[in-house]
Amino acid sequence: MIDIINLHKSFGDLKVLSGLNLSVKKGETFSILGKSGSGKSVTLKCIVGLLVPDAGDVVVDSMRVDVNDRKTLSEIRRMIGFLFQSGALYDSMSVRENLIFSLTKHDKVERGEASGKAEHYLTLVGLKDAIDKMPSELSGGMKKRAALARALVIEPQILLYDEPTTGLDPITSAEISELIKEMHGQFNITSIVVTHDILCAGIVSDRAGVLKEGVLKYTGKLNELVKIEDEEVAGFFRNPL
Amino acid sequence: MKRFFIHVYELTAFSLRFFKEVFLPPYEFGEFAGHLENFGSRSLPLVSVIGLLMGLILALQTKPTLARFGAESFLPAMVAISIVRELGPVITALVVAGRVSSGIGAEIGSMKVTEQIDALEVSSVDPYRFLVVPRILAGIISLPLLTAYADFLGIIGAFAIMYISAGMNWQLFMTSTITSLSIADIVPGIAKTFFFGFIISTVGSYFGFKASGGTASVGKAATSAVVFASFLILITDFVLVKVGILIFG
Numbered sequence: 005m006i007d008i009i010n011l012h013k014s015f016g017d018l019k020v021l022s023g024l025n026l027s028v029k030k031g032e033t034f035s036i037l038g039k040s041g042s043g044k045s046v047t048l049k050c051i052v053g054l055l056v057p058d059a060g061d062v063v064v065d066s067m068r069v070d071v072n073d074r075k076t077l078s079e080i081r082r083m084i085g086f087l088f089q090s091g092a093l094y095d096s097m098s099v100r101e102n103l104i105f106s107l108t109k110h111d112k113v114e115r116g117e118a119s120g121k122a123e124h125y126l127t128l129v130g131l132k133d134a135i136d137k138m139p140s141e142l143s144g145g146m147k148k149r150a151a152l153a154r155a156l157v158i159e160p161q162i163l164l165y166d167e168p169t170t171g172l173d174p175i176t177s178a179e180i181s182e183l184i185k186e187m188h189g190q191f192n193i194t195s196i197v198v199t200h201d202i203l204c205a206g207i208v209s210d211r212a213g214v215l216k217e218g219v220l221k222y223t224g225k226l227n228e229l230v231k232i233e234d235e236e237v238a239g240f241f242r243n244p245l
Numbered sequence: 246m247k248r249f250f251i252h253v254y255e256l257t258a259f260s261l262r263f264f265k266e267v268f269l270p271p272y273e274f275g276e277f278a279g280h281l282e283n284f285g286s287r288s289l290p291l292v293s294v295i296g297l298l299m300g301l302i303l304a305l306q307t308k309p310t311l312a313r314f315g316a317e318s319f320l321p322a323m324v325a326i327s328i329v330r331e332l333g334p335v336i337t338a339l340v341v342a343g344r345v346s347s348g349i350g351a352e353i354g355s356m357k358v359t360e361q362i363d364a365l366e367v368s369s370v371d372p373y374r375f376l377v378v379p380r381i382l383a384g385i386i387s388l389p390l391l392t393a394y395a396d397f398l399g400i401i402g403a404f405a406i407m408y409i410s411a412g413m414n415w416q417l418f419m420t421s422t423i424t425s426l427s428i429a430d431i432v433p434g435i436a437k438t439f440f441f442g443f444i445i446s447t448v449g450s451y452f453g454f455k456a457s458g459g460t461a462s463v464g465k466a467a468t469s470a471v472v473f474a475s476f477l478i479l480i481t482d483f484v485l486v487k488v489g490i491l492i493f494g
């Protein structure tokens with residue numbers, strides 16, 4: 005479903021990705037683990053065309069991500085839900101407006117129907133009562149839930165999560181991780197989760213990989229990664245931050 | 246200095262993109278209406294005060310000088326021409342730039358640093374078409390109307406001074422004002438405000454898009470937007486005055 009082939013990306017002299025390869029199957033949840041600044045978010049942004057790689061290819065559902073091919077890029081983006089690290093809710097719109105924005109804009113869904121869908125997905129994430137609140141009135145956990153509902157409401161085939169539990173307390177982090185797992189079970193979505201939260205990765209992923217020196221050094225099930233006898237990787241699991 | 250020219254180059258490319266995007270669907274009528282209200286209606290109180298003060302101060306300052314030459318009766322004409330040709334358009338543009346350009350810079354800048362612009366892109370919404378085009382259109386349409394309103398209030402302010410200090414009646418004042426104004430005063434005065442409106446929205450949006458990193462860059466975007474917009478308004482005014490003189494004499 006998602007193939008990343010020999011991806012390179014640098015910012016000036018700073019080499020972030022240097023030949024990253026990854027293949028994620030349909031319905032699978034893959035977690036990319038790594039220290040801050042290791043290039044996890046850059047990888048996600050290359051998948052949706054927010055960043056242009058220096059070399060290499062990203063192929064989503066047999067379509068190559070190419071920022072110059074706006075039509076294909078738009079088709080790819082409409083298959084993808086993206087949960088941003090900060091939530092990135094539009095702060096000039098209510099939670100309801102945030103959810104129906106994409107539906108009314110692209111899918112030409114009638115406003116009443118879109119509003120019904122928004123209510124349905126907000127109920128799923130346990131946020132129905134906040135539907136008419138503004139993002140500034142929500143707590144950190146509520147923002148993440150609302151952002152997850154916004155990502156789900158377009159009924160995507162793929163969901164990309166950029167640090168879904170960052171900035172949350174351990175209890176809310178676990179709740180969000182369980183929610184992500186529940187949604188995947190319900191909708192069979194292919195996902196990539198970028199995180200340095202091992203607990204979150206343990207709950208949501210089928211497979212995981214450690215991003216180090218611009219490449220995925222080790223991939224496999226999380227319980228296999230923990231056993232790897234590499235001092236740096238072991239150290240990362242001991243002290244992921 | 247190098248950074249200044251980089252801004253000029255990038256701002257030019259950013260501005261030119263408007264002429265391509267404005268004709269392409271989808272047309273954001275809802276957004277346009279909202280920005281029209283922000284740019285136009287919400288600037289009215291400020292423009293009202295500034296417009297009135299402009300006429301009051303100009304009349305107050307000029308009256309003693311004209312009286313010294315026995316030319317007090319020329320005051321309505323002098324004030325009207327000064328306001329309609331130059332002071333009205335420029336002062337209104339500078340005041341609105343302070344209010345709107347900084348607001349646009351801060352709003353778009355904060356959207357940029359909180360990844361809301363990325364979220365728009367990922368939703369296949371072109372941020373330029375959604376955020377910038379309606380703002381520029383609102384600027385182009387609102388500023389000429391605000392300027393005409395400020396001009397009118399400026400003339401009223403001048404009348405107030407003449408009425409209080411010299412007992413001049415409304416009919417005489419307006420006759421003197423209207424007969425002194427010609428098309429060559431009104432057209433260039435209003436025409437340049439289309440450019441100023443374009444500058445205010447474009448510069449604000451450009452610096453908003455340039456914001457990166459943390460909240461400090463949002464403040465910087467707002468400040469840079471006002472400074473650069475004011476500077477460009479004065480430079481453009483200088484050029485347009487020259488062009489106006491060449492065309493209308």
